Amino acid sequence: MPNRKYAAYEPAAPYFDLIRGALGDLVDGEHFFDVITDATIYEVLYEVPGWPRIITGRTTLMAAFRGYVDMxxxxxxxxxxxxxxxxxxxxxxxxxxxxxxxATGVHYDNRFCSVVRIENRKIAHWRDYMDSLAAWNALTARAGK
Structure with missing residues (x-):
């Protein structure tokens, strides 16, 4: 993650780098957050405590990811x-x-499928699907298991 303005998000760098690479020349911006706008809708079709189902805009999405990288x-x-x-x-x-x-040292492994709609070389809408059971098992496991 070469841009130091996103240093606080370093724990999620593999995700951001993979997504930015996947979108390639379809979008403009160096970092994942550079291709998000104030009008971007980020929708998750699963339940994770503390994570909203619909996030609107770059600032709100960045705040949500702060919680993610803290966890x-x-x-x-x-x-x-x-x-x-x-x-x-x-x-x-x-x-x-x-x-x-x-918090626990438990390994977290998950699979995702994301549907991304691009407008004006930025992400307009993101719809995310994941293995909810894998997330639940990792987030509720106690250390040492």
Whole structure:
């Protein structure tokens, strides 16, 4: 994550780097947060305590990710599959993340599928699906298990 203005988000750098790479030349901006606007809708279709189902705008999304990086540190993101549709205006991204729940030291491994709609070379809408059971198991496990 070369941009130091996002240093507080370093624990999620593997995710941000994977997503930015997946979107490639379809968007403008060096970092994930650079391709988010004040009008971007970030929608998650699962329940995670403390994480809203719909987040609107860059500032609100950055605040949500502050909570994420306070809870989980990622060591890698991989298994990337990118499907470009609708002449690149819609991108479906499949990927995995691997990290550690900071409070317990429990390993966190999850799979995601994200549907991204791009307008004016920025993310207009993000719809996220994940393995909710994997998240639940990691976030509710006690250390040593």
């Amino acid at each position: 989980i540190a990622l060591r890698s993101a991989d298994a990337l599959i990118v499907h470009r549709t609708d002449d690149g205006r819609v991108v479906v991204i499949e990927y995995e993340v691997h990290g550690t729940v900071l």
